[in-house]
Amino acid sequence: xxxxxxLTVSTRERDGVAIIDLVGDVTTFAxxxxxxxxxEVTNDGARFVLLNFRQNDYINSxxxxxxxxxxxxxxxNNQKLAVSGLSQHFQKIFRMVGxxxxxxxxxxxxxxxxxxxxxxxx
Amino acid sequence: MSDETSxxxxxxxxxxxxxxxxxxYERVAMDTASSLARRMGFPDDRVDSLKTAISEAVxxxxxxxxxxxxxxxxxxxxxxLEDGLIVSVADQGxxxxxxxxxxxxxxxxxxxxxxxxxxxxxxxIRELMDEVEFSTAPSxxxxxxxxxxxx
Numbered sequence: 001x002x003x004x005x006x007l008t009v010s011t012r013e014r015d016g017v018a019i020i021d022l023v024g025d026v027t028t029f030a031x032x033x034x035x036x037x038x039x040e041v042t043n044d045g046a047r048f049v050l051l052n053f054r055q056n057d058y059i060n061s062x063x064x065x066x067x068x069x070x071x072x073x074x075x076x077n078n079q080k081l082a083v084s085g086l087s088q089h090f091q092k093i094f095r096m097v098g099x100x101x102x103x104x105x106x107x108x109x110x111x112x113x114x115x116x117x118x119x120x121x122x
Numbered sequence: 123m124s125d126e127t128s129x130x131x132x133x134x135x136x137x138x139x140x141x142x143x144x145x146x147y148e149r150v151a152m153d154t155a156s157s158l159a160r161r162m163g164f165p166d167d168r169v170d171s172l173k174t175a176i177s178e179a180v181x182x183x184x185x186x187x188x189x190x191x192x193x194x195x196x197x198x199x200x201x202x203l204e205d206g207l208i209v210s211v212a213d214q215g216x217x218x219x220x221x222x223x224x225x226x227x228x229x230x231x232x233x234x235x236x237x238x239x240x241x242x243x244x245x246x247i248r249e250l251m252d253e254v255e256f257s258t259a260p261s262x263x264x265x266x267x268x269x270x271x272x273x
Contacts, residue, residue, distance in 0.1 A: 028145065058149065060177050065233075065240035072234045089170035096249060097242060098230035 009033040018046035026063030053085035071102045084112040139198040143188035148180035171250040178243035179211040187213025206271040215263030
Protein backbone atom coordinates (compact mmCIF):
# COMPACT_ATOMS: atom_id res chain seq x y z
CA UNK A 1 0.00 0.00 0.00
CA UNK A 2 1.34 3.35 -1.05
CA UNK A 3 1.22 5.44 2.09
CA UNK A 4 4.50 7.29 1.93
CA UNK A 5 6.39 9.52 -0.35
CA UNK A 6 3.51 10.86 -2.37
CA LEU A 7 5.20 14.07 -3.33
CA THR A 8 6.88 15.11 -6.56
CA VAL A 9 9.23 18.08 -6.29
CA SER A 10 10.79 19.74 -9.31
CA THR A 11 12.49 23.05 -9.99
CA ARG A 12 12.46 25.43 -12.93
CA GLU A 13 13.26 29.06 -13.64
CA ARG A 14 10.86 31.61 -15.07
CA ASP A 15 11.50 35.35 -15.53
CA GLY A 16 14.17 35.41 -12.85
CA VAL A 17 12.11 33.45 -10.33
CA ALA A 18 13.14 30.02 -9.09
CA ILE A 19 10.00 27.93 -8.99
CA ILE A 20 9.76 24.83 -6.83
CA ASP A 21 6.74 22.80 -7.91
CA LEU A 22 5.21 20.66 -5.17
CA VAL A 23 2.71 18.08 -6.35
CA GLY A 24 1.32 15.75 -3.69
CA ASP A 25 1.43 15.46 0.07
CA VAL A 26 3.62 17.67 2.22
CA THR A 27 4.32 15.62 5.33
CA THR A 28 7.38 14.41 7.20
CA PHE A 29 8.35 12.33 4.14
CA ALA A 30 8.77 15.53 2.11
CA UNK A 31 11.68 16.96 4.07
CA UNK A 32 14.60 15.65 1.98
CA UNK A 33 13.02 16.54 -1.35
CA UNK A 34 11.94 20.05 -0.42
CA UNK A 35 15.23 20.92 1.27
CA UNK A 36 17.22 19.53 -1.67
CA UNK A 37 15.19 21.58 -4.16
CA UNK A 38 15.67 24.72 -2.06
CA UNK A 39 19.44 24.10 -1.79
CA GLU A 40 19.64 23.58 -5.55
CA VAL A 41 17.96 26.87 -6.46
CA THR A 42 19.91 28.72 -3.77
CA ASN A 43 23.22 27.32 -5.00
CA ASP A 44 22.21 28.55 -8.45
CA GLY A 45 21.88 32.05 -6.98
CA ALA A 46 18.11 32.41 -6.73
CA ARG A 47 16.93 35.72 -5.23
CA PHE A 48 13.22 35.06 -5.70
CA VAL A 49 11.81 31.69 -4.75
CA LEU A 50 8.26 30.53 -5.40
CA LEU A 51 6.83 27.44 -3.76
CA ASN A 52 4.16 26.48 -6.26
CA PHE A 53 1.58 24.13 -4.79
CA ARG A 54 -1.09 22.35 -6.84
CA GLN A 55 -4.09 22.59 -4.56
CA ASN A 56 -2.41 19.88 -2.46
CA ASP A 57 -4.98 18.36 -0.18
CA TYR A 58 -2.65 17.12 2.52
CA ILE A 59 -0.16 19.40 4.23
CA ASN A 60 0.27 18.50 7.89
CA SER A 61 2.11 20.05 10.84
CA UNK A 62 5.32 18.20 9.93
CA UNK A 63 5.04 19.73 6.46
CA UNK A 64 4.49 23.15 8.02
CA UNK A 65 7.66 22.65 10.09
CA UNK A 66 9.62 21.93 6.87
CA UNK A 67 8.27 25.14 5.32
CA UNK A 68 9.20 27.13 8.44
CA UNK A 69 12.71 25.72 7.95
CA UNK A 70 12.71 27.09 4.39
CA UNK A 71 11.54 30.50 5.63
CA UNK A 72 14.38 30.49 8.18
CA UNK A 73 16.91 29.90 5.39
CA UNK A 74 15.27 32.41 3.04
CA UNK A 75 15.57 35.10 5.73
CA UNK A 76 19.18 34.15 6.40
CA ASN A 77 20.03 34.26 2.69
CA ASN A 78 18.15 37.51 1.99
CA GLN A 79 15.92 35.93 -0.60
CA LYS A 80 12.25 36.65 -1.20
CA LEU A 81 9.75 33.84 -0.84
CA ALA A 82 6.20 33.49 -2.09
CA VAL A 83 3.73 30.63 -2.31
CA SER A 84 1.03 29.97 -4.89
CA GLY A 85 -1.57 27.34 -5.67
CA LEU A 86 -2.66 26.72 -2.08
CA SER A 87 -6.25 25.68 -1.48
CA GLN A 88 -8.43 28.04 0.59
CA HIS A 89 -8.00 25.75 3.60
CA PHE A 90 -4.21 25.80 3.52
CA GLN A 91 -4.14 29.54 2.83
CA LYS A 92 -6.04 29.82 6.12
CA ILE A 93 -3.63 27.47 7.92
CA PHE A 94 -0.61 29.42 6.59
CA ARG A 95 -2.14 32.63 7.97
CA MET A 96 -2.93 31.01 11.33
CA VAL A 97 0.61 29.70 11.74
CA GLY A 98 2.16 33.02 10.69
CA UNK A 99 3.83 31.75 7.51
CA UNK A 100 1.88 34.34 5.51
CA UNK A 101 3.87 37.10 7.24
CA UNK A 102 7.07 35.73 5.72
CA UNK A 103 5.88 34.42 2.38
CA UNK A 104 3.33 36.29 0.27
CA UNK A 105 0.42 34.09 -0.72
CA UNK A 106 -0.75 34.31 -4.34
CA UNK A 107 -3.58 32.46 -6.02
CA UNK A 108 -1.43 31.17 -8.85
CA UNK A 109 1.98 31.23 -10.48
CA UNK A 110 1.07 34.05 -12.90
CA UNK A 111 0.14 36.41 -10.09
CA UNK A 112 3.27 35.54 -8.10
CA UNK A 113 5.60 36.06 -11.07
CA UNK A 114 3.96 39.43 -11.80
CA UNK A 115 4.52 40.62 -8.23
CA UNK A 116 8.11 39.39 -8.15
CA UNK A 117 8.82 41.31 -11.35
CA UNK A 118 7.36 44.47 -9.83
CA UNK A 119 9.53 43.94 -6.74
CA UNK A 120 12.64 43.38 -8.88
CA UNK A 121 11.94 46.60 -10.82
CA UNK A 122 11.59 48.71 -7.66
CA MET B 123 -15.27 11.12 29.05
CA SER B 124 -18.94 10.53 28.36
CA ASP B 125 -20.12 7.14 27.20
CA GLU B 126 -21.53 7.93 23.77
CA THR B 127 -21.28 4.33 22.67
CA SER B 128 -23.20 2.81 25.57
CA UNK B 129 -26.60 3.87 24.30
CA UNK B 130 -28.00 1.27 21.88
CA UNK B 131 -29.75 3.83 19.65
CA UNK B 132 -26.43 5.47 19.02
CA UNK B 133 -24.44 2.33 18.24
CA UNK B 134 -25.35 2.39 14.58
CA UNK B 135 -23.93 5.88 14.36
CA UNK B 136 -20.48 4.85 15.57
CA UNK B 137 -17.61 4.00 13.24
CA UNK B 138 -14.54 2.44 14.80
CA UNK B 139 -11.14 2.29 13.11
CA UNK B 140 -8.15 0.40 14.46
CA UNK B 141 -5.07 1.67 12.65
CA UNK B 142 -1.51 0.33 12.68
CA UNK B 143 0.94 2.78 14.23
CA UNK B 144 2.66 3.58 10.98
CA UNK B 145 2.78 7.05 9.47
CA UNK B 146 0.53 7.26 6.44
CA TYR B 147 -2.39 5.41 8.02
CA GLU B 148 -3.69 8.70 9.37
CA ARG B 149 -4.95 9.25 5.81
CA VAL B 150 -7.36 6.36 6.22
CA ALA B 151 -8.86 8.16 9.23
CA MET B 152 -8.96 11.45 7.28
CA ASP B 153 -10.73 9.86 4.33
CA THR B 154 -13.25 8.05 6.52
CA ALA B 155 -14.04 11.15 8.59
CA SER B 156 -14.29 13.27 5.48
CA SER B 157 -16.71 10.86 3.81
CA LEU B 158 -18.90 10.70 6.93
CA ALA B 159 -18.86 14.47 7.48
CA ARG B 160 -19.89 15.14 3.87
CA ARG B 161 -22.81 12.75 4.20
CA MET B 162 -23.82 14.53 7.41
CA GLY B 163 -23.94 17.81 5.50
CA PHE B 164 -20.85 19.62 6.76
CA PRO B 165 -19.68 22.33 4.35
CA ASP B 166 -16.34 21.93 2.54
CA ASP B 167 -14.36 24.27 4.80
CA ARG B 168 -15.47 22.40 7.94
CA VAL B 169 -14.62 19.07 6.33
CA ASP B 170 -11.14 20.43 5.56
CA SER B 171 -10.73 21.55 9.19
CA LEU B 172 -11.86 18.15 10.41
CA LYS B 173 -9.38 16.38 8.09
CA THR B 174 -6.50 18.46 9.39
CA ALA B 175 -7.52 17.96 13.04
CA ILE B 176 -7.95 14.19 12.74
CA SER B 177 -4.70 13.80 10.81
CA GLU B 178 -2.81 15.66 13.55
CA ALA B 179 -4.45 13.65 16.34
CA VAL B 180 -3.74 10.30 14.66
CA UNK B 181 -0.21 11.31 13.68
CA UNK B 182 0.50 12.26 17.30
CA UNK B 183 -0.88 8.92 18.48
CA UNK B 184 1.30 7.04 15.97
CA UNK B 185 4.50 9.00 16.54
CA UNK B 186 4.38 9.86 20.21
CA UNK B 187 1.80 7.75 21.97
CA UNK B 188 2.70 4.49 20.26
CA UNK B 189 6.26 5.39 19.24
CA UNK B 190 5.64 4.08 15.71
CA UNK B 191 5.40 0.49 16.92
CA UNK B 192 3.24 -0.84 14.05
CA UNK B 193 1.90 -3.62 16.26
CA UNK B 194 0.25 -1.04 18.52
CA UNK B 195 -3.10 0.29 17.42
CA UNK B 196 -4.55 3.74 17.24
CA UNK B 197 -8.28 3.56 17.86
CA UNK B 198 -10.46 6.19 16.20
CA UNK B 199 -14.16 6.46 17.05
CA UNK B 200 -16.41 8.60 14.92
CA UNK B 201 -19.83 9.23 16.43
CA UNK B 202 -22.41 10.95 14.27
CA LEU B 203 -24.92 13.01 16.27
CA GLU B 204 -27.89 15.04 15.12
CA ASP B 205 -25.99 18.25 15.65
CA GLY B 206 -22.37 17.28 15.12
CA LEU B 207 -19.61 14.74 14.97
CA ILE B 208 -17.52 13.46 17.87
CA VAL B 209 -14.07 12.12 17.04
CA SER B 210 -12.09 10.29 19.65
CA VAL B 211 -8.51 9.18 19.04
CA ALA B 212 -6.74 6.92 21.53
CA ASP B 213 -3.28 5.41 21.60
CA GLN B 214 -1.70 2.79 23.84
CA GLY B 215 0.39 5.24 25.75
CA UNK B 216 4.05 4.37 25.37
CA UNK B 217 4.64 8.06 25.95
CA UNK B 218 2.23 10.42 27.68
CA UNK B 219 1.32 13.70 26.07
CA UNK B 220 3.15 16.66 27.58
CA UNK B 221 0.57 18.73 29.44
CA UNK B 222 2.08 21.98 28.20
CA UNK B 223 1.40 21.01 24.58
CA UNK B 224 -2.35 20.95 25.30
CA UNK B 225 -2.44 24.61 26.28
CA UNK B 226 0.42 26.50 24.61
CA UNK B 227 0.28 28.64 21.49
CA UNK B 228 3.43 28.25 19.40
CA UNK B 229 4.98 31.32 17.77
CA UNK B 230 6.65 31.15 14.39
CA UNK B 231 9.41 33.57 15.47
CA UNK B 232 10.36 31.13 18.24
CA UNK B 233 10.33 28.26 15.75
CA UNK B 234 12.87 30.11 13.57
CA UNK B 235 15.34 29.89 16.48
CA UNK B 236 14.76 26.21 17.24
CA UNK B 237 16.22 23.20 15.44
CA UNK B 238 12.86 21.47 15.80
CA UNK B 239 10.38 23.71 14.05
CA UNK B 240 7.39 21.50 14.79
CA UNK B 241 4.90 21.48 17.63
CA UNK B 242 1.91 22.85 15.70
CA UNK B 243 -0.31 19.78 15.65
CA UNK B 244 -2.20 20.02 18.91
CA UNK B 245 -2.55 23.77 18.60
CA UNK B 246 -4.09 23.32 15.15
CA ILE B 247 -6.56 20.79 16.55
CA ARG B 248 -7.58 23.28 19.25
CA GLU B 249 -7.96 26.09 16.75
CA LEU B 250 -9.92 24.11 14.18
CA MET B 251 -12.37 22.07 16.29
CA ASP B 252 -15.30 23.40 18.33
CA GLU B 253 -14.52 21.37 21.47
CA VAL B 254 -11.30 19.55 22.36
CA GLU B 255 -10.50 17.52 25.47
CA PHE B 256 -7.33 15.64 26.32
CA SER B 257 -7.44 12.80 28.80
CA THR B 258 -5.87 9.52 29.80
CA ALA B 259 -7.73 6.43 28.62
CA PRO B 260 -8.61 3.73 31.19
CA SER B 261 -5.91 1.59 29.57
CA UNK B 262 -3.37 4.35 30.24
CA UNK B 263 -3.06 5.72 26.72
CA UNK B 264 -3.58 9.26 25.55
CA UNK B 265 -7.02 10.16 24.37
CA UNK B 266 -8.23 13.22 22.53
CA UNK B 267 -11.91 13.90 22.06
CA UNK B 268 -12.91 16.50 19.51
CA UNK B 269 -16.32 17.77 18.54
CA UNK B 270 -17.32 19.65 15.44
CA UNK B 271 -20.80 21.16 15.37
CA UNK B 272 -23.21 21.12 12.47
CA UNK B 273 -24.65 24.61 12.20
